[in-house]
Ligand SMILES: Nc1ncnc2c1ncn2[C@@H]1O[C@H](COP(=O)(O)OP(=O)(O)O)[C@@H](O)[C@H]1O
Ligand SMILES: O=P(O)(O)OC[C@H]1O[C@](O)(COP(=O)(O)O)[C@@H](O)[C@@H]1O
């Protein structure tokens with residue numbers, strides 16, 4: 170007894186009891202399910218039950234009681250104690266009861282929007298997951314994005330056909346922007362008797378997926394809609410960074426290193442690298458932090474200016490005096506308000522996204538003019554590198570490939586379980602199902618008030634570009 174009391178005391182001394190945070194109740198997001206409007210849908214035992222490789226153990230199946238919390242950081246002082254309970258999402262994974270007979274499943278997979286490393290891996294793993302884990306034999310690829318539902322024949326896919334797709338960049342199914350015709354798409358899903366639709370794409374694609382899901386609900390079709398977010402720009406909220414993002418940042422290092430070498434090897438050399446990031450500067454930010462060769466990082470979330478006190482030119486002048494060279498990384502969406510645009514220049518792409526002017530080319534020209542004006546006769550060079558498509562048109566690295574695999578399998582488990590209108594998402598390293606309606610609205614921009622942006626500024630020592 171004395172021993173037990175001592176050990177309890179010892180254990181207690183290792184912990185401080187904090188009771189300022191309440192985790193109960195949680196606000197568990199309701200996930201749409203096919204039985205919401207098809208209450209008599211038959212359920213089946215998960216075939217993994219009889220799969221020689223898996224031999225389900227206790228805790229193998231995920232139940233609706235398993236949740237993932239997006240918020241994992243708290244101030245335990247209670248200062249910021251919130252009255253609203255934390256939100257939670259259903260944890261992803263195999264369910265014991267499924268709502269599709271695998272023999273009756275006819276799945277469609279579509280990729281939409283711009284490229285992102287790992288697209289082919291997701292397709293591959295959807296095919297392999299459906300085929301090997303559930304015994305589904307009818308899996309089809311939709312060609313060229315949303316428009317492919319109504320304008321092209323689907324391609325029958327099988328594990329043999331896709332076996333090496335994870336080693337290929339791009340999307341073998343092809344992709345496109347625009348072409349979203351809701352009635353034609355849902356008519357095609359209904360007409361071709363697809364009952365699981367897997368949609369891989371970015372923020373625009375997610376907005377389309379919501380409409381498809383809603384129309385399918387409206388028509389009360391036995392069709393599960395599962396989405397997997399893909400965004401090289403990392404502009405989709407709720408999820409951890411998209412698959413392929415890490416690969417893209419890694420690829421960007423080569424361009425930054427080359428810019429650095431060019432700048433260092435010239436007299437008054439500037440290396441300028443433009444990276445993707447339409448309205449968010451995540452790639453530029455992460456590439457800057459991981460490279461450490463960057464003197465200035467320009468992103469759409471933080472306006473900048475050229476001339477005058479606290480401007481870019483004053484900063485570069487000093488860097489050239491101090492170091493003899495400088496490297497600038499600019500996200501494609503930065504500085505758009507500064508660049509003169511003619512009336513006839515295209516404003517939007519087929520999906521309605523803004524079309525940007527080349528901030529890199531404009532900066533190069535402005536820097537060259539500045540130097541000629543202020544330092545006539547002195548040597549100066551700007552080497553502009555635009556690796557735009559090189560960072561996204563590559564196969565995913567090993568970590569991203571694994572990530573794609575887990576997302577695809579999560580999506581497969583969710584659809585087989587009868588969930589619909591959901592996104593397979595990694596949240597704080599765990600896999601969860603999030604209503605697509607939520608993901609479609611959640612934007613992820615760089616927060617210039619947080620530690621990460623402060624860290625960029627401390628690494629580069631660049632100005633904050635606040636006009637004095
Ligand atoms: N608000 C929307 N409603 C329906 N479909 C949309 C919407 N926005 C974009 N889409 C469609 O989603 C697809 C991909 O969108 P896009 O913006 O090009 O790429 P991403 O999904 O990567 O952001 C396109 O076919 C586009 O027409
Ligand atoms: O030339 P494209 O194919 O339209 O792609 C360029 C755009 O694609 C992006 O990578 C992002 O596209 P998504 O919206 O498809 O994710 C942007 O950074 C870039 O502006």
Ligand SMILES: [Mg+2]
Pocket residue numbers: 282371372373
């Ligand atoms: Mg987008």
